[in-house]
Amino acid sequence: MAEVKYPTLHEIIEAHSQRHGYERYLLLNRFLFRPAGFFATWISIRAGLTSEAASWISGFVALSGFVCLMGASLRLLEAGIGLLLLFNLFDCIDGDIARSMKTQNPYGWFLDSLMGWADMGFWGVVGIMAYRHPNLLIWPDLLNKGAILWLAVGGLSSFLSIYAAYVENVFDVLLREPWNKLAVNTQASADKSGAAGGGNYSLSVNTGRIIVHNLRVRETHYILLVIAFVVKSIDIYLLFYFFYYFLHAVFLMTIYCNRGLKVKKSLMK
Structure with missing residues (x-):
């Protein structure tokens, strides 16, 4: 052998x-x-x-x-x-x-x-953790709702993170191919007319994209959880990611719907 x-x-x-x-x-x-x-x-x-x-x-x-x-x-x-x-x-x-x-x-x-199921359920679990351990919260009775508020915030954060990924997947399945074709044709037309292309991003935009991408990945979630646990601020951690995923989902819907309208207009010419 x-x-x-x-x-x-x-x-x-x-x-x-x-x-x-x-x-x-x-x-x-x-x-x-x-x-x-x-x-x-x-x-x-x-x-x-x-x-x-x-x-x-x-x-x-x-x-x-x-x-x-x-x-x-x-x-x-x-x-x-x-x-x-x-x-x-x-x-x-x-x-x-x-x-x-x-x-x-x-x-x-x-x-x-x-x-990936672990990513889908993570925020809900953190919400349960916050609910069961109000001593780890800065605002254990925010809005006079008690610790149960953080149970809801955790569940909603899980939903928003899943929904943002769902929006991206729907775009990839239904709009990615026609959008890429339109972008290639638009760039070709710009090259012929001598117009500047839109593919180069500024340093600030690229830096922002890197930060946003790092905030989305699992290892960042876990390290920030360690920090939030040590300083007893699980509620701040949950609130931050609740608003992060809410804004991210809204941003994706806005961008992808705008791209979808452009694809529709190009097909109707």
């Missing part, structure tokens, strides 16, 4: 380079979770772990973390936060195992996507 050749740490990092463009500006991922993930991947491969097994383990870890965050003791909250950080690490591992071992397959991608 041929001896299994395990990838070196350098080869694991090299295999991940295809995602460098996507993760280049995700600062916590790039400088904290990915470096730890590479080493954890090196260990996991030698322990015989497959990418699919890593995905299942990550889901179990996330579920355990959620259960702890809904617990009554502060020790359980600490354990829950730690488990969510571990879940994010495992979410790095499964893809790196597949890339470095060259075992990427549709089932693995499917499993990895399925674990």
Whole structure:
């Protein structure tokens, strides 16, 4: 039997380079979770772990973390936060195992996507955490509604985060292709007429896009949760993301509806 050749740490990092463009500006991922993930991947491969097994383990870890965050003791909250950080690490591992071992397959991608349930339920769980631990709130009785207000804010934040992702998906499925064709034709017309194209963004716009993108990703949510837990400001954390996702959903609807109208007008010419 041929001896299994395990990838070196350098080869694991090299295999991940295809995602460098996507993760280049995700600062916590790039400088904290990915470096730890590479080493954890090196260990996991030698322990015989497959990418699919890593995905299942990550889901179990996330579920355990959620259960702890809904617990009554502060020790359980600490354990829950730690488990969510571990879940994010495992979410790095499964893809790196597949890339470095060259075992990427549709089932693995499917499993990895399925674990997105943890993002869908996260804010609701934080709302339950705030409801059960008013001592972690700056405003435990905001608007004279008691801690139950934060239960509602958590649930609404989950809904808004899911809805914003839904709006993006609907645009990708129904409008992305005609919009891209229209944008290409518009740019070609601008080139012919000598007009300046609109593809280059200012430094401030690009910086804003990077900040917004970093605020959306899981690792930022978890690190900010750690900070909010330590300084006992879970309510501020929830309020910030409630308004963030509300404004994000409104912004996406405005932009995509405007693009849809432009596509409609171009088809009616």
